[in-house]
Amino acid sequence: MAVGELVLPEFETIDGVRIGTASAGIKKPGRKDLVIFELAEGSSVAGVFTLNAFCAAPVQVSREHLQKSAPRFFLINTGNANAGTGVSGLENARQSCQAVADLAGVTASAVLPFSTGVIGEPLPMDRLLSALPAALEALSEKGWADAAAGIMTTDTKPKGATASCMINGQPVKISGIAKGAGMIRPNMATMLGFVATDAAIAQPLLKQLLSEAADASFNRITIDGDTSTNDCCMLVATGRSAEINAADHQAVEAFRTCLKQVMTQLAHTIVRDGEGATKFVTVKVEQAGCREEALEAAFTVAHSPLVKTALYASDANWGRILAAVGRAPGLENLDVSGVTVYLGDVLLVEKGGRAASYTEAAGSAVMKQAEITFRILLGRGEISETVWTCDFSHDYVTINADYRT
Amino acid sequence: MAVGELVLPEFETIDGVRIGTASAGIKKPGRKDLVIFELAEGSSVAGVFTLNAFCAAPVQVSREHLQKSAPRFFLINTGNANAGTGVSGLENARQSCQAVADLAGVTASAVLPFSTGVIGEPLPMDRLLSALPAALEALSEKGWADAAAGIMTTDTKPKGATASCMINGQPVKISGIAKGAGMIRPNMATMLGFVATDAAIAQPLLKQLLSEAADASFNRITIDGDTSTNDCCMLVATGRSAEINAADHQAVEAFRTCLKQVMTQLAHTIVRDGEGATKFVTVKVEQAGCREEALEAAFTVAHSPLVKTALYASDANWGRILAAVGRAPGLENLDVSGVTVYLGDVLLVEKGGRAASYTEAAGSAVMKQAEITFRILLGRGEISETVWTCDFSHDYVTINADYRT
Incomplete structure (x- = not known):
């Protein structure tokens, strides 16, 4: 029972972002538990990650890949956190990136992995890998709502927020999804959040805007004080709409306000759907x-x-x-x-x-x-x-x- | 349901300590909720108190009185914490000390008040004051078990520990009672603990021994992480048995070991009877x-x-x-x-x-x-x-x- 009406918005599509969801049967058969984001070439990507020392294998690999290449794909599974899984957990995270890379014709480091679910169980690689083609097949600009449902764990409702603003005479859109209901005391990010905009924003500014917005939103919520091993929040700028330069203070401010609005709304939905929450x-x-x-x-x-x-x-x-x-x-x-x-x-x-x-x-x-x-x-x-x-x-x-x- | 067998020990009586318990009907009619300790003249007394900034009125008054006079009485009520009660709470704590002092023929600062129970309600002074004569009337060296029951709040079992050791050829006894089941994350002391020995120990050494033992016992337990506003632990040395001087390292060590044993046992009983505890x-x-x-x-x-x-x-x-x-x-x-x-x-x-x-x-x-x-x-x-x-x-x-x- 979530507090208040948690209804997914009509997501603004983000030119340059396509999302596909499929069933891998990672924890339970039948439910959609695998999500792939495809990001257009030339997109900027920034991320904030958990400060928990026991950060999960996918967090380590995502951090590493983000330094190496411009990301082209996010691969997200629910049902298994691939955390506390040691060396074989790292190998599984890398192998799943390689598999997406092979199917999509990119380098493995252009794929960032994200996992959420039970800690300490080995990722069921056969099931995960065999669902990749279906997820890639499903890629669509309209995939936001399916993805919001596809990343849920103990969440009772899918979580999303969307907004738009005018910047230098051009409409700029922001859409985002998030998940999380327990082990929520984000420290630099929440459980999992994926936000994208069609604005053109270079990486250093994007990183700064994400950190500020995460600090004002996800880093201000708590359900049980337990910081997750898998917290990540990613922000993508596909560059298909207005360009936002650090020197253009008015544009930066307009975008900052809009981004904070989306991320605060996402953070609030997490609290509203906190495990057992009635208030x-x-x-x-x-x-x-x-x-x-x-x-x-x-x-x-x-x-x-x-x-x-x-x-x-x-x-x-x-x-x-x-x-x-x-x-x-x-x-x-x-x-x-x-x-x-x-x-x-x-x-x-x-x-x-x-x-x-x-x-x-x-x-x-x-x-x-x-x-x-x-x-x-x-x-x-x-x-x-x-x-x-x-x-x-x-x-x-x-x-x-x-x-x- | 407490974890394990929580049975009160056969308390060693402490020569120089008499305890009386009575019914004041502070929260509920009928139950014994008022306890008075009478300490023989010449007793040394040390105390450790909560570090919560919102410390209760009786904590403030006890600290103050402890600096002024050698304590002769502890006045303890359950059912009402007299915390968050502002100026009138302080007045009530002082007035109840004065009432005991008048009845017993001592100065008000020789009485230390302790309260536990609901925060923020005014202490029902009429009921408290009218039960004082009965509590004084009941004073007895054998009053430990009644007092252990008399200071309970959400505790399901009364809590006590007792031990003895030989120091310089003389038997030294230690007995103690404690209460607490929720709002337990003691910081310098637990909810309420009262420990007495018949050894002769001067105040500076007594304070040091109490601090060490509290640090090894009450300061090592937590039920819910919430530090109480009313935490206090008092240690009385009546001086009727062996004298323990700081320079006599063997005697200090023997007493220290025995005191830690009693206080650790009390601390463990609090955890075993933690609110809702099954483990x-x-x-x-x-x-x-x-x-x-x-x-x-x-x-x-x-x-x-x-x-x-x-x-x-x-x-x-x-x-x-x-x-x-x-x-x-x-x-x-x-x-x-x-x-x-x-x-x-x-x-x-x-x-x-x-x-x-x-x-x-x-x-x-x-x-x-x-x-x-x-x-x-x-x-x-x-x-x-x-x-x-x-x-x-x-x-x-x-x-x-x-x-x-």
């Missing part, structure tokens, strides 16, 4: 002394199992919010009497204690909503940061206790 | 480069909701253990190929991937046990650290979603 929660820390302490305070609240179970119960247990703020790292010498907390529009805490005007009825009314905002004012400065999270329900436990069975 | 888990990180990285790795594994739900499901999902180690802060440049993991005696991970000898049957056999040890060898040095935790079950969610209702 979509915005945690905004204001009046912080610096960016780091604002984020530490926001993430400590967003990760607290006690705050998350209270959210699940629609219980305005503000003591748990204060307790989480009080233990946040980096908040040295916090003057608790300067802390104010709002629950939606309701003043919950003032001077470090329950607000005189607060009533349980007012708090409960907000907590019963599916979308809730906490505003935590630290009284230490001018900096604000926002993160998004969900609650912690019985279904989270059920989903993760049953995951491998 | 008692020892996470031992070995071959770390320093103490900090060993602890960061151990606590990151112990806090991971994905590891904890896998434990609940008895699923040897070692990928989640590796993913947690890989995201632990402070493990810069971890060479994952040097990481080895044992599940009980079963080699699970070698060279950063699944061990060749590993079978799911062997892993499952260990995971089905109620007491499980993870050994994580980092291959970076010689340092080992151990933390203790429990799993994350449906009942954790149920208990914390219903807590205030």
Whole structure:
């Protein structure tokens, strides 16, 4: 059960990007679990990858290939993360790139592999390889919605976002898909995100724009605080529409805004479809002394199992919010009497204690909503940061206790 | 349902300590929820307190009184934490000390207050004050077991430990009680722990011994990563038995060992009775480069909701253990190929991937046990650290979603 309406948009097609989806039967027979992106020659590609030291084999190979060649294909499978698989995992990732390369007539390093699913199982290579021709056969500019479904794991809904803007008199389109519902505390990227534009953007600027947008979107969400071994987000610019030069500040700004919009929407869909989620929660820390302490305070609240179970119960247990703020790292010498907390529009805490005007009825009314905002004012400065999270329900436990069975 | 047999020991009585328990009806009518410790004149007392910035009113008052006078009474209530209660919370804590002082003929600063329970509700002073005479009336050297029950909140079992040793030819006894089942990630102390000995130990040495023992016991456990606002652990030395001087290294060492045994046992009972716990888990990180990285790795594994739900499901999902180690802060440049993991005696991970000898049957056999040890060898040095935790079950969610209702 996702929070809110998660309906795929009518994707803008991106001239220069074709996508094919097929069934390889990697974890379960029958479902579409293999996706290939074909990128037109001349496309620029940027990527951000997990900072987890145990990064998966495909993450290592994608990083390596991205340095060597201009990517022409993304090969994505769900059902198996090819993580914690050692040397044979690396060989399997390389071999699957080689197989796509052979079929498509490119070099192996022009293929970037991505995997998501169970950690520690060997990738079933026979099944994966035998589905490649069907995926290539299916390549189409209209493949976005099928691909959004094809990369799902414990996601209950496919996730996509699309937008367009005018740059220097030319329409520029951006479309993207993402997946992820658990092991979500992205660090430089989310589980898997693939975003493409028809703008022409050289790699250094593209990389910078992607990093900024990932930092404002995927790096601001958490479901369970567990950073994945397979996090990746890729941004492709096919160059079929307007050219965006670093020196053209207006064009860069227009594109940046549009990209952040798409990526923030994707990040929000991940939280809305968080494992077992019944609430979509915005945690905004204001009046912080610096960016780091604002984020530490926001993430400590967003990760607290006690705050998350209270959210699940629609219980305005503000003591748990204060307790989480009080233990946040980096908040040295916090003057608790300067802390104010709002629950939606309701003043919950003032001077470090329950607000005189607060009533349980007012708090409960907000907590019963599916979308809730906490505003935590630290009284230490001018900096604000926002993160998004969900609650912690019985279904989270059920989903993760049953995951491998 | 606690993990293992949690039976109170036959407490050694501590000459110079009397304890009385009474019913104040603070949260629910009828249950014994008020405990008073009376300490003989001349006792030394040391305390360690929560590092949560939002520390509760009684923590602030106890710290203050401890600096002013030699404590003669501890006043403990359950059902209400008197935390996040601002100025009136401080007034209530002081007023309850004054009331005990008036009844017992001591100064108010000789009374230390402790509270545990719901955060943010005003302490019901009328009910608390009217139960004081009954608690004082009940003072007895044999009051330990009643007190262990009297300080419980969501604990399902009362918690105590007791031991004795010979020091310079004299028997020295140590007894202690503790409470806590949720909001457990002690930082300098646990929820509430009260330990007393009949040895004679001056305050500076007593403080040092308490800090060391708390660091090796309460500061090594976590249930949900949420540091409480009310953590306190007190150690009393009544001076009725052997004198222990800092210069007498043999005596200090004998006492230190005995104290650590009592406090580690108390800490373990808290984990065994963790909210919803079905497993008692020892996470031992070995071959770390320093103490900090060993602890960061151990606590990151112990806090991971994905590891904890896998434990609940008895699923040897070692990928989640590796993913947690890989995201632990402070493990810069971890060479994952040097990481080895044992599940009980079963080699699970070698060279950063699944061990060749590993079978799911062997892993499952260990995971089905109620007491499980993870050994994580980092291959970076010689340092080992151990933390203790429990799993994350449906009942954790149920208990914390219903807590205030």
